[in-house]
Amino acid sequence: MPRKFKILLISAYSGSKSNVLNSIISTSFYPSITLEQLLSITPEKYDVTCIDERIESVDLNWHDYIVGISAMTPSANRAYFLADEFRKRGNIVVLGGYHPSAMPLEAKEHADSVVIGEAELSWPKLIKDLENKKLKPFYQPSFISSEKIPPAKQIFMKYHKMGMVQATRGCPYACKYCAVKNVEGKKFRSRPIKNVINELKSLKTKRFFFADSSLTINPEYTKKLFQEMIGLNKKFSCYGNIHTLYDDEDLLKLASDAGCEQWLIGFESIDQKTLNQIGNKPNKVKDYSVAVNKIRDHGMMIMGLFIFGFDTDKPDIFQSTLKAVYQMNIDRAGFAILTPFPGTQIYQQFENEGRILTKDWSKYNLRNVVFQPKNFSPQQLLYERNKIAKEFFSISNSIRRTLLDDQLTINRMVKRLFVDNFFNVIYRKR
Ligand code: B12
Ligand code: SF4
Structure with a gap:
């Protein structure tokens, strides 16, 4: 027995x-x-x-x-x-x-x-x-075919204001600093749309987050998914790539109709030289501003994610990034310190070059400098990143940006003034 x-x-x-x-x-x-x-x-x-x-x-x-x-x-x-x-x-x-x-x-x-x-x-x-x-x-790693991925059992809903659903796995871009391929692999797999819709229907919360690396890898799949979501009365946030959102108006319209409130976008850098060196992601800095405008015109917010500490970054990168974030009217932002997660190409490179400063994994949280940067001291990288984060998350700055932003509806203005500022206080305290 x-x-x-x-x-x-x-x-x-x-x-x-x-x-x-x-x-x-x-x-x-x-x-x-x-x-x-x-x-x-x-x-x-x-x-x-x-x-x-x-x-x-x-x-x-x-x-x-x-x-x-x-x-x-x-x-x-x-x-x-x-x-x-x-x-x-x-x-x-x-x-x-x-x-x-x-x-x-x-x-x-x-x-x-x-x-x-x-x-x-x-x-x-x-x-x-x-x-x-x-x-x-x-x-050893073995990838399940996507139609066999069962729905998650929602046992934690009572604690949370948002649900979480995953429609796709895998990302073909394989950026040098990204760990996604270590688990999900590079091959993109999408679950049958009816399975995702059934899971969404069973969610007890109105709001949810797509735990997908990017919902723009196969725009045709995503459009069909969004089409089916119209009428479910859900609100959601998801990750997407800027080069696809830049030239796919249909996708933007469907996203908005399906209830998308916010795109989380890895801009990573405002320096094209850096982008060309960090992987296959075809971000084009020259298109950022137009893309941001289009997304916001469709009534969706943008959480822009930026990384500091690349070998091509020079000391002026901090202030020029902040300036670009303001100029583009990016609603929310995350400023990460480049972190060489084990299993990534950048980890291997820094390891080979003897540039990993600590393997205290608890420091690998995007807020510490764990490697020797090329053009700054570790202290300078930390200081400059914290300085712009502090400025961006200051209440006065947030109020000023909100009041000057003519693309905001009253609803979003209220959300920015109250909800965002509440979290700004928390982030600053952290
Ligand atoms: C949603 C998400 C979050 C959410 C929730 C995470 C969670 N699950 O609790 C939040 C916002 C809280 C978050 C926080 C962070 N995140 Co995050 N996050 C993600 C994201 C987008 C999806 C993760 C997910 O839920 N996947 C769906 C589930 C089902 O898959 P899974 O967790 O991988 O689990 C599968 C396998 O890994 C395995 N497995 C996992 N655990 C176990 C345990 C056992 C016993 C077994 C047998 C199997 C097993 O089985 C599962 C089913 O196949 C991923 C990117 C991605 N596409 O994976 C980044 C990602 C996981 N996050 C990452 C990072 C860096 C962070 C933060 C450090 C960022 C920050 N500064 O805040 C923090 C760390 C939080 C912490 N716990 O310490 C990195 C991880 C890198 C690394 N090596 O650790 C990723 C890969 C993003 C990236 N591009 O590099 N994150
Ligand atoms: S596009 Fe995003 S998920 Fe894909 S490899 Fe690059 S950082 Fe990772």
Whole structure:
């Protein structure tokens, strides 16, 4: 008779939950679709408990469980600590997610087994192997065909104001600093539209986020999806690439009709030289401004994401980026410090050049300098990035930008003045 296991699934979180502001940030947005997806592929006969460390503390006193822990790079140290403690208490520990997928040998030091890449095929197999006392140390990457991806089991909805759904996986652009290929691979796969629509219909929240790397990789698929979403009465945000949004008015119109409130766009840099060197993403700086205008004309907001610290960046990049963000009227912005996540090309390059300054993974959160930049000192990069972030997120600046912005509807103006400024205060405090 095979042994019957109880399963504990944890999404490790490295940030502090001790202050109220942090906890508002980490819980008010999205549920962990990672755990919800793992739950949906776990055989029904098992008792499963899921803990998202952003919302609940983990008590270490569990015994005789299979403990599956999910880790991104900044939460890897925390995941390893939990893994070690659970193993001491007689549990079987499995590590998975972005960091273990990129560093399986390191992860294996803390776990009985490591799942590399997607889990849809490996996790059920691992459980079967455990039942038969044949657990393997590593489960190699295997990509499930997209029509077989089951809907996530929405167990965390009660904690969150937004749902999360994933329609597609994989990104062919393979930017040098991006970790997506480590798990989802470079081949783009899209779920059947009816499956996505059914999942959306079952969402209890009006608002949700598409956990897709980019919804503009196959615009024809996305247009059909958006067409089917019209009438569902949902509001959503999603990632997209600027070069596609620039010249596809039909896509913009359908997105707006389907309820898109915001595009998250990796502009990455306002320097074309930098863009040409960081991967295959065909961003064209000269088109940014027109594209931004078109998206906003369709009533959608833009969260522009920028990265600082590339080898082609010179000390004037900070102020010129801020100026460009203001000139283009980008609604929201994120300013990241280039972070060489393990498994990426840039990590390999910096490792080969001896430029990785620390492997304290908890610092790999886009807010610390963990490598030796080419044209600045690490301190200068951190200081300049923080300086422009502080200016951009200042309340006075936000009010001024909002009042001067003639493309804003009253509704969006109110949202910018109250909601955005509330979060600006939190970001500045962090
Ligand atoms: C949505 C999202 C978020 C959300 C929610 C994340 C979550 N799941 O809790 C939020 C906004 C909170 C977030 C935060 C961050 N994110 Co993020 N995020 C994403 C995004 C767009 C989708 C992730 C997702 O939900 N995918 C869907 C689920 C189902 O897939 P999955 O998590 O990969 O899980 C599958 C496998 O990995 C595996 N698996 C995962 N865990 C486990 C555990 C076990 C035991 C097993 C067996 C298998 C397994 O099985 C799952 C099913 O196949 C990805 C990009 C992408 N396309 O993946 C970036 C991404 C994961 N994020 C990234 C980063 C850098 C961050 C931040 C550091 C950014 C920041 N400064 O705020 C933080 C870190 C937060 C933390 N925990 O420490 C990087 C990760 C790089 C890395 N090596 O860690 C990515 C890849 C983006 C990128 N382009 O590089 N993120
Ligand atoms: S386009 Fe986006 S998701 Fe794709 S590789 Fe580049 S950064 Fe990653």
